[in-house]
Amino acid sequence: ETGVTQTPRHLVMGMTNKKSLKCEQHLGHNAMYWYKQSAKKPLELMFVYNFKEQTENNSVPSRFSPECPNSSHLFLHLHTLQPEDSALYLCASSHNIGGYTFGSGTRLTVV
Amino acid sequence: AQKITQTQPGMFVQEKEAVTLDCTYDTSDQSYGLFWYKQPSSGEMIFLIYQGSYDEQNATEGRYSLNFQKARKSANLVISASQLGDSAMYFCAMREGQGSGNTGKLIFGQGTTLQVKP
Numbered sequence: 001e002t003g004v005t006q007t008p009r010h011l012v013m014g015m016t017n018k019k020s021l022k023c024e025q026h027l028g029h030n031a032m033y034w035y036k037q038s039a040k041k042p043l044e045l046m047f048v049y050n051f052k053e054q055t056e057n058n059s060v061p062s063r064f065s066p067e068c069p070n071s072s073h074l075f076l077h078l079h080t081l082q083p084e085d086s087a088l089y090l091c092a093s094s095h096n097i098g099g100y101t102f103g104s105g106t107r108l109t110v111v
Numbered sequence: 112a113q114k115i116t117q118t119q120p121g122m123f124v125q126e127k128e129a130v131t132l133d134c135t136y137d138t139s140d141q142s143y144g145l146f147w148y149k150q151p152s153s154g155e156m157i158f159l160i161y162q163g164s165y166d167e168q169n170a171t172e173g174r175y176s177l178n179f180q181k182a183r184k185s186a187n188l189v190i191s192a193s194q195l196g197d198s199a200m201y202f203c204a205m206r207e208g209q210g211s212g213n214t215g216k217l218i219f220g221q222g223t224t225l226q227v228k229p
Contacts, residue, residue: 043219088154102156
């Protein structure tokens with residue numbers, strides 16, 4: 001247990017479904033992040049939240065919709081995804097300085 | 112422009128031997144941090160070691176050490192006395208800026224897959 005909890009661990013969804021990924025941290029960190037990790041690609045930063053305000057959106061398609069109700073929780077709402085969106089989605093948190101603490105990830109398969 | 116480069120897609124090492132995983136970076140910032148993470152097949156990213164740009168000594172954490180050569184912009188990870196449990200993907204990452212209010216995005220390299228042979 002790293003201190004960052006992601007649920008679910010695995011998710012299979014159809015292209016017309018709507019689902020949400022959840023990330024929770026109680027480390028007192030102020031920043032939270034969503035990363036996408038596809039096979040044989042570097043981790044891609046998707047969204048950054050600092051004190052629950054979105055500070056970065058790396059040209060992510062609108063079918064991915066993040067939500068950060070407070071500094072401890074981060075969601076990624078998914079709708080009408082494509083098969084190429086299948087990947088490992090990692091959540092992380094950090095202080096402004098210092099390293100990141102990652103969750104165990106959600107392995108998403110879009111069918 | 113890619114800022115973190117790991118040129119070794121895959122590496123093999125014999126158990127109990129040492130191995131060096133290469134990482135070069137590019138930044139115009141004077142203040143930055145360099146990190147190494149381990150990712151086993153389970154998917155979690157495990158923090159291994161950190162080197163600040165102003166740190167004069169190479170970082171060490173148990174069997175892990177970071178060979179920091181600032182002028183060459185390299186931050187190689189050295190794993191001594193390899194164990195079978197070290198088999199995993201290893202990522203080098205850089206975080207620019209250390210000031211408050213700066214979320215300092217962590218940018219990752221492509222990763223190196225390490226296999227430890229018994």
